[in-house]
Amino acid sequence: MRIKILTLFPKMLEGIVNESILKRAIDKKVCQVEFIDMRGYSLDKHHHVDDTPYGGGAGMVLACDVVDRAILANADAASYKILMTPQGRPYQQKIAKELSLKEELILICGHYEGFDERIRSYVDDEISIGDYVLTGGELAAAVICDSVIRLLDHAIKKESYEDDSFSNGLLEYPQYTRPAEYKGMTVPPVLVNGNHKLIKEYRLKESLRKTFLRRPELLKERNLTEEEVKLLKEIKEELK
Ligand code: ADE
Numbered sequence: 001m002r003i004k005i006l007t008l009f010p011k012m013l014e015g016i017v018n019e020s021i022l023k024r025a026i027d028k029k030v031c032q033v034e035f036i037d038m039r040g041y042s043l044d045k046h047h048h049v050d051d052t053p054y055g056g057g058a059g060m061v062l063a064c065d066v067v068d069r070a071i072l073a074n075a076d077a078a079s080y081k082i083l084m085t086p087q088g089r090p091y092q093q094k095i096a097k098e099l100s101l102k103e104e105l106i107l108i109c110g111h112y113e114g115f116d117e118r119i120r121s122y123v124d125d126e127i128s129i130g131d132y133v134l135t136g137g138e139l140a141a142a143v144i145c146d147s148v149i150r151l152l153d154h155a156i157k158k159e160s161y162e163d164d165s166f167s168n169g170l171l172e173y174p175q176y177t178r179p180a181e182y183k184g185m186t187v188p189p190v191l192v193n194g195n196h197k198l199i200k201e202y203r204l205k206e207s208l209r210k211t212f213l214r215r216p217e218l219l220k221e222r223n224l225t226e227e228e229v230k231l232l233k234e235i236k237e238e239l240k
Contacts (some may be wrong), residue, residue, distance in 0.1 A: 001031040001102065001152055004079075004140050006070050007109040008049060010035035012138040013145075026156040033145065033226060041069040050111075059113025067108060067119050078103040081123040082144070084137025088126030091143070093166035099144065100151040100198055107144060109137030150167070163203075169222040171210040173203040205231045212236075 005013060017026060017033045025031055039047045043065075050060035075081060078104045081087075099105060108123060120126065129140045150156055165172040176187040181201070190202045208231050211218050224232065 004034045005107045016142045038070045062115035064116035064118040081106045082125045083123045084140040086128045088128040091129045095180045096147040107141040111136035170190040175205040
């Protein structure tokens with residue numbers, strides 16, 4: 001996969017892809033990440049990329065011609081172009097999976113107080129990473145890069161993300177490592193005993209318990225299996 005990030009602040013993102021799993025994935029050629037400075041597509045001799053809003057008001061607006069030229073110079077038929085904006089569709093794990101199947105992503109970071117509405121007509125999708133406003137789309141683009149790259153073949157072991165929170169519609173079960181006891185807090189004995197069938201059942205039950213207690217709305221969106229219904233009934237009894 002190729003990811004191209006159109007930004008006015010490439011340095012904001014460089015550190016993120018140059019560390020840990022993302023760096024390894026890029027080194028292994030699992031994916032390629034390129035930062036494109038949109039300032040290079042300004043025709044203005046001072047490289048201005050924004051202007052005052054028509055109709056008046058505070059702040060500057062990112063100009064549509066600069067973004068259009070940056071997209072035209074970097075996109076082809078295989079590119080899936082996404083605008084980062086708080087008005088976009090709310091980002092979720094299932095969108096990360098959907099994006100991980102694309103050949104090329106172009107992430108367009110808005111900045112300053114806003115962007116020209118016509119930019120919306122150049123893109124295939126608009127994504128928001130949450131109901132809050134960032135100073136620009138760079139952090140949102142970083143979130144997309146991170147969550148998509150880890151799902152690519154050979155970035156990390158498949159088992160490492162198969163049980164992730166949200167990947168099966170539930171929050172992930174609790175995990176422990178050594179020491180078996182720390183400051184009086186112990187590891188559940190079932191995990192130490194090595195019975196894989198019991199461990200599997202324990203994990204499913206605890207996954208359901210966490211989801212029920214923290215994010216009950218996720219259970220409503222999911223078709224529960226017979227076993228899950230039974231375990232959930234037990235959990236509700238235990239909580240009485
Ligand atoms: N740009 C500014 N805020 C944003 C958000 N919440 N999500 C995506 N892009 C943004």
